[in-house]
Every structure is written in C-alpha cells, then in structure tokens.
Amino acid sequence: MNTSSIIRSAVVSLLTLITMTVFSVANAATINLTKCVASMNKTMSDGASVNFWVFGSGGMSCSGGTLPAAAIEVGVGDTLNLTLSVMMAPMEPTPYNGHTIHLHGADVSTSEDGVPDTGASVMGDTYTWTPTAAMAGSYMYHCHVHTVKHLEMGMYGPIIIRPKDASGNFLNQITSNTATAFDYVQNYVFSTVDPAYHTATGDSTVFADYNPKYFLISGNEGKTTSAPAVTLAAAVNKKVALRLIGIHSVNSTFQIKDSSGAAKSFTVYVQDGRAWPTAQSMTSLDISPGQRFDVIFTTPSTSGTWYPQITYKKLRDNAAYATAYGKVTF
Amino acid sequence: MQWQLCIRLIVISLIGCLTLPTQAATRTYTLYITAGSLTVNGNGGATLSAWGYTQVAGTPTFPGPTLTANEGDSVTITVINNHNINHNFKIQGVTTDTTAIAPGANRVYSFTASTAGTYLYYDTLNNNINREMGLYGMLWVGPADGSAKAWTNGPAYSFQRLWVVGDMDKPRWNDVAGSGGSVSTSVYKPNYFIFNGKGGFDAMNDTATTIDGGVGQTALVRIINGGQFSYSLHFHGNHIQVLTLNGVRQTSPYKQLDVINIPPLGTADVLYPLNQLGEYVMHVHTAQMETANGVYLNGTVTMIHMH
Ligand SMILES: [Cu+2]
Ligand SMILES: [Cu+2]
Numbered sequence: 001m002n003t004s005s006i007i008r009s010a011v012v013s014l015l016t017l018i019t020m021t022v023f024s025v026a027n028a029a030t031i032n033l034t035k036c037v038a039s040m041n042k043t044m045s046d047g048a049s050v051n052f053w054v055f056g057s058g059g060m061s062c063s064g065g066t067l068p069a070a071a072i073e074v075g076v077g078d079t080l081n082l083t084l085s086v087m088m089a090p091m092e093p094t095p096y097n098g099h100t101i102h103l104h105g106a107d108v109s110t111s112e113d114g115v116p117d118t119g120a121s122v123m124g125d126t127y128t129w130t131p132t133a134a135m136a137g138s139y140m141y142h143c144h145v146h147t148v149k150h151l152e153m154g155m156y157g158p159i160i161i162r163p164k165d166a167s168g169n170f171l172n173q174i175t176s177n178t179a180t181a182f183d184y185v186q187n188y189v190f191s192t193v194d195p196a197y198h199t200a201t202g203d204s205t206v207f208a209d210y211n212p213k214y215f216l217i218s219g220n221e222g223k224t225t226s227a228p229a230v231t232l233a234a235a236v237n238k239k240v241a242l243r244l245i246g247i248h249s250v251n252s253t254f255q256i257k258d259s260s261g262a263a264k265s266f267t268v269y270v271q272d273g274r275a276w277p278t279a280q281s282m283t284s285l286d287i288s289p290g291q292r293f294d295v296i297f298t299t300p301s302t303s304g305t306w307y308p309q310i311t312y313k314k315l316r317d318n319a320a321y322a323t324a325y326g327k328v329t330f
Numbered sequence: 331m332q333w334q335l336c337i338r339l340i341v342i343s344l345i346g347c348l349t350l351p352t353q354a355a356t357r358t359y360t361l362y363i364t365a366g367s368l369t370v371n372g373n374g375g376a377t378l379s380a381w382g383y384t385q386v387a388g389t390p391t392f393p394g395p396t397l398t399a400n401e402g403d404s405v406t407i408t409v410i411n412n413h414n415i416n417h418n419f420k421i422q423g424v425t426t427d428t429t430a431i432a433p434g435a436n437r438v439y440s441f442t443a444s445t446a447g448t449y450l451y452y453d454t455l456n457n458n459i460n461r462e463m464g465l466y467g468m469l470w471v472g473p474a475d476g477s478a479k480a481w482t483n484g485p486a487y488s489f490q491r492l493w494v495v496g497d498m499d500k501p502r503w504n505d506v507a508g509s510g511g512s513v514s515t516s517v518y519k520p521n522y523f524i525f526n527g528k529g530g531f532d533a534m535n536d537t538a539t540t541i542d543g544g545v546g547q548t549a550l551v552r553i554i555n556g557g558q559f560s561y562s563l564h565f566h567g568n569h570i571q572v573l574t575l576n577g578v579r580q581t582s583p584y585k586q587l588d589v590i591n592i593p594p595l596g597t598a599d600v601l602y603p604l605n606q607l608g609e610y611v612m613h614v615h616t617a618q619m620e621t622a623n624g625v626y627l628n629g630t631v632t633m634i635h636m637h
Contacts, residue, residue, distance in 0.1 A: 096626070104564075104588075105569075105588045107566070107567060107568050107569060107588070107606075109606060109607070109608050110607075110608035110609050110610065111608075113566055113567075113608075113610065115566065115610075115611055117611060117627065118608075118609040118610065118611060119609070146626050147620065147626075148617050148618060148620050148621055148626055151617070152617060194617075197617070203373060203374060203621075203624055203625040203626060204624050205521075205623055205624040206624060207617070207618055207621050207624040207625075207626070208519075208521040208618055208621060208623045208624040209519045209521065209618060210616075210617045210618045249615075249616050249617035249618075250616070251560055251591075271585065271587060272569065272586070272587045272588045272589060273569075273588075274569060274585070274586035274587070276585060277583045277584075277585065286591070288560065288562035288589060288591035288615075288616075289562040289589075289614075289615040289616045290562055290564045290588070290589040290615035291562070291587075291589045291591070315559040315560050315616065315619075316518055316558050316559055316594070
C-alpha cells in the first residue's frame with residue numbers, strides 16, 4: 001500500500017463515518033460502500049498463475065481487491081447502499097461487457113437485484129437493501145453478468161446480517177435468539193476454479209463443461225491439514241460460529257474433524273438467511289452452489305485442533321474431487 | 331349447555347359436509363415409447379436424438395406426458411414399447427415392477443394413488459441411457475377432494491407450476507445411442523440442460539414454466555430431476571418454503587430457502603409466495619448448467635413475474 005492509497009482509504013473511512021453519523025436514525029445505520037473491480041493474478045499450489053477479477057474498494061481507483069472480496073457486515077434494520085463503479089474494470093467484450101452486483105438471497109426489488117436480464121445497468125449502479133430481524137445470517141454479493149464466467153473469475157464476497165443491541169452495537173449472536181451466541185466467528189467461503197473458464201470469453205463451448213482444478217476455502221487451497229486455507233485461534237469451552245457460504249459450482253459436503261479424523265458435531269441455526277424452525281445438530285452437511293449455513297460448534301475442555309473441511313464432489317455421482325481444510329486451535 | 335351442544339353439532343355437520351370424500355375416480359393412461367428428437371432453440375441450440383413417451387402413437391414429447399390423480403383414485407397405465415430395444419416403466423415411490431418390456435410388447439401398471447405429492451416416472455434400464463435419452467416425466471397426486479392444496483388440509487396454493495429438469499450429453503450419449511451405437515457410460519459431460527423440454531431461452535418465455543401471477547398469490551412449484559446432475563436452483567425475488575423433499579413431507583413451519591438442491595431422481599414441492607412487484611429470475615447456480623453448449627442462459631433458467 002503506497003502513501004496515496006493510505007490517504008485515500010483514510011478519507012474514505014472518514015467520509016463513511018460522517019455519512020453513518022449524519023444519517024443514522026434510532027441506531028439504524030446507513031452503510032455506504034463503493035466497490036470496484038480489479039484484475040488479480042494468483043499463483044496456485046502447482047505454480048500456475050490464474051487471472052481473477054475481484055471486488056476492491058473505491059471508485060476512481062481500485063484498492064484492496066481480494067478473493068473472496070471483503071465481507072460486508074450490516075446490522076438488522078441498517079440500510080446498505082452498495083455502489084459499484086466499473087471505471088477501469090477488466091471486462092468481457094459485448095454482450096457480456098460490464099458488471100453488476102447481485103445481493104444473493106436478499107430478495108430485493110427488481111431495480112436493486114443487479115440482473116442485466118431484468119434491466120440492471122452493467123455500467124455501475126447503487127444497490128440498496130434494508131434487512132429485517134428475520135433476515136439475520138449469511139448472504140453473498142456477486143456479479144450477475146455472464147455468471148458462468150464472472151462468478152468463476154472471483155467476483156463474490158460475503159454479506160453478513162447481524163443482530164444489534166439497543167445501543168446499536170452488533171451482538172455476537174447469529175440471530176436475536178440467544179442460543180446462537182458465539183465467542184468466535186469466521187467466514188468460510190467455498191469456491192472452485194476451472195482455469196479454462198478464466199481465459200475463455202463469450203459464448204464459448206468451454207463453458208459447456210466444467211473441470212475444476214483448484215478447490216478453495218476463502219480463496220486459499222488448504223490441500224492438507226498442515227497447510228490449511230484458514231485458521232482460527234480459539235479457546236477451550238468456547239462457541240465458534242462458522243458462516244458457510246457456497247459459491248462453488250459442484251456438490252460438496254462440510255464436516256469438522258479432530259486430529260484423529262473423528263467427525264465432530266455442529267449445530268445449524270440458519271440456512272439462506274432464515275432461521276431453521278428447529279436448530280439441528282449433525283456431523284455432516286451437504287452444501288450446494290448458492291447455499292449458506294450459519295453453524296456453531298463448541299470447543300472441548302482440553303486443548304487441541306479441529307479441522308473444518310469441505311469435500312468437493314461431482315454433480316453426477318458425488319464422487320470426491322478433493323478436500324480443502326481449515327483449522328481451529330483451542 | 332344445550333346451546334353449546336347445538337353449536338357443536340352444527341360445527342361437526344359442517345365439517346362433515348366440507349370434508350365429504352369425493353368419489354374416487356379411475357384414471358387410465360396409455361404411454362407409447364418411440365424414438366424422436368428434442369430441439370433446443372436459439373444460440374447454442376441443437377436437435378438431439380431422443381427417446382420419449384406420447385399418449386397417442388406418434389412423435390414423443392419431452393418431458394413425458396404429465397400424469398395426474400387424486401388420493402384414492404385407481405390409476406392404470408399401459409406402456410407400449412414401439413421402440414427397437416427393451417424398456418421398462420417405474421414410478422419412483424409408487425410402483426416396483428421393473429420387468430423389461432420387449433420391442434412391440436406392452437405392460438400394464440395399476441395402483442391406487444395413496445399419497446398426495448410429486449413423483450418421477452422413468453425407465454430404469456440400460457445403465458441410465460434410456461432415461462438420459464428422455465424417458466422420464468411427472469406424476470402428481472392431489473388431495474382426495476381435488477382442492478388446490480399440497481395435500482389434504484395441507485398448504486393451499488393459487489396456481490401450480492410443474493418443473494421437469496434434466497440433462498443430455500449430445501456428442502457422447504445422444505448421438506451415439508440415437509444411431510444404435512454403444513455409449514461409454516463412464517464419461518458423461520452433459521452440454522444441454524433441459525427445462526420442461528426446452529432450453530432456457532424458451533423456458534424464460536414459456537407460460538407453463540414461468541411463475542406469473544399477482545402479488546398476494548402463492549405458487550406451488552412441483553420439481554423433479556430426471557437428469558444425472560444435481561440441480562441447485564436459486565430463486566430471486568422471494569424465499570421458497572419447502573413442503574416436501576425427495577418424497578419426505580416436511581412439517582410446518584417450513585424451512586425458507588432461496589436455494590434448493592434437487593439430486594438426480596430427486597423431487598420437491600415448494601411454495602413461492604408472490605410478495606412484491608417485479609421481474610425476477612430463477613436459475614441453476616451451477617456454472618455450465620446455465621448454458622446450452624456454453625451459450626449463457628439457454629440452460630436451466632426461467633422467469634418470475636409478479637404484478
Ligand atoms: Cu461481472
Ligand atoms: Cu447468486
């Protein structure tokens with residue numbers, strides 16, 4: 001990060017702070033964010049370089065682009081104004097030029113939905129959403145132009161809707177239900193990468209056949225427990241919430257295993273941003289493309305390491321492609 | 331006391347009237363199996379060799395004809411094999427006879443429709459090739475009184491849509507099986523994703539497929555997957571309520587989801603409440619399945635219109 005970008009982020013943060021202060025009504029904040037699109041080359045575990053398009057911050061110039069994009073946290077009752085600037089964005093040729101943001105799972109009106117096929121501009125727009133208390137949970141924002149390519153290119157990030165207390169502070173709970181309280185929380189964004197989709201453009205027959213080669217959690221491969229994609233340092237006897245966000249293009253099964261490979265129990269409270277009528281504990285959870293689950297597990301009373309992990313599977317017969325690992329120490 | 335008893339009696343007789351069982355009907359169907367073709371229109375589209383069912387001997391339709399019954403009805407289905415290889419006929423969760431029907435022969439399947447819901451009928455033979463070539467369709471069973479409810483005293487709906495999804499691998503399966511060749515079934519790379527017998531460009535404009543109604547209405551969407559890939563269907567505009575999944579009736583309050591995954595041979599009944607004005611999409615969230623041979627949105631996609 002150079003000096004000018006530090007100054008720029010400071011100005012942006014200050015402006016955001018001012019906007020939030022000026023417009024907040026009865027602890028309902030207005031969150032104004034501007035996203036942009038940057039090209040990013042990533043070296044994969046086999047040494048190959050894959051080009052991604054990722055969401056960063058800023059309008060005039062794009063900084064902080066990551067795979068997946070930075071999580072956006074919105075309180076229940078807050079209003080999110082998410083602006084997309086496509087100035088300088090890498091693009092496909094027409095008819096798939098430009099980009100949008102779709103607030104996946106938000107059920108917003110057509111004008112906020114970011115779908116070009118129902119009239120969304122692909123040259124920049126502001127997308128507004130005011131989630132209610134019943135909507136606490138995990139969502140995504142992602143581009144909805146030529147999604148067969150643009151999702152694959154990396155144009156996605158988490159949106160987390162959080163309950164707030166009377167003073168407007170985020171509660172460390174998944175929903176307003178106190179049973180969903182947690183001590184630690186981490187986002188697990190699941191995605192898969194077929195490098196051929198990254199170089200093909202337009203209505204290419206490449207997009208008729210998906211052959212994923214890299215299997216990610218939150219942008220990292222995490223091919224073994226000793227090189228996990230994500231890590232979390234927790235403590236014993238604590239509650240850990242995981243936001244499981246599926247933007248992959250194959251079937252998958254999520255599990256948490258201890259160091260000897262035994263599957264550990266976790267509890268699902270919310271799916272697709274809606275509380276399950278009855279929370280359910282399990283040791284294995286299938287997650288299909290587009291699904292989100294908010295789960296909690298309790299660390300044991302003696303120190304150790306558990307590995308939340310996802311096995312990506314074929315759409316035809318659920319044969320495993322590969323497993324990607326996370327790591328939680330306590 | 332007497333007054334209360336009187337009211338109670340009136341209420342009981344009213345309930346009696348309302349739930350008076352309607353006469354169970356006899357439903358008779360004939361399905362002919364023949365070779366034909368399925369055309370996906372628009373960019374990326376193609377005409378694929380296919381095998382299917384028809385109700386009068388002739389050109390098969392895709393998916394197969396929809397069979398319907400109410401709980402308690404006697405259903406008799408005669409399947410006539412006018413094709414040149416063996417076929418059979420099974421309704422998942424309803425019939426069990428998987429005896430082969432030789433070319434030129436026929437077989438009769440009789441059962442009483444016992445449980446309201448959505449079922450998949452298909453050909454189980456030939457290592458999935460017969461099904462992949464198009465031999466599947468939907469049976470749906472309504473409550474005994476024929477009312478617009480998912481089941482007797484179950485959730486009510488304003489209108490329903492029947493969604494039959496499936497997939498075809500043109501070069502490796504349909505071209506080969508269609509010309510009498512031997513398909514190497516270990517490889518399956520479907521390049522066509524068929525939604526009610528159509529590609530997405532047509533399915534987005536097909537009024538039998540699109541969810542189209544007034545705000546305040548509720549659509550019951552019956553979904554079956556005759557394909558070999560899982561369909562992770564994502565609804566814009568509103569969350570769905572899952573009433574049944576793979577034949578298992580859920581209990582109220584129902585889970586509210588914006589994505590439902592339908593595995594091969596899977597079924598689901600979901601409610602889509604039309605709750606806001608606008609135009610929305612419903613699409614599979616899985617890369618290539620949104621395409622016809624790579625052409626975007628000519629795959630598993632349709633529209634939701636709320637007015
Ligand atoms: Cu895009
Ligand atoms: Cu999405």
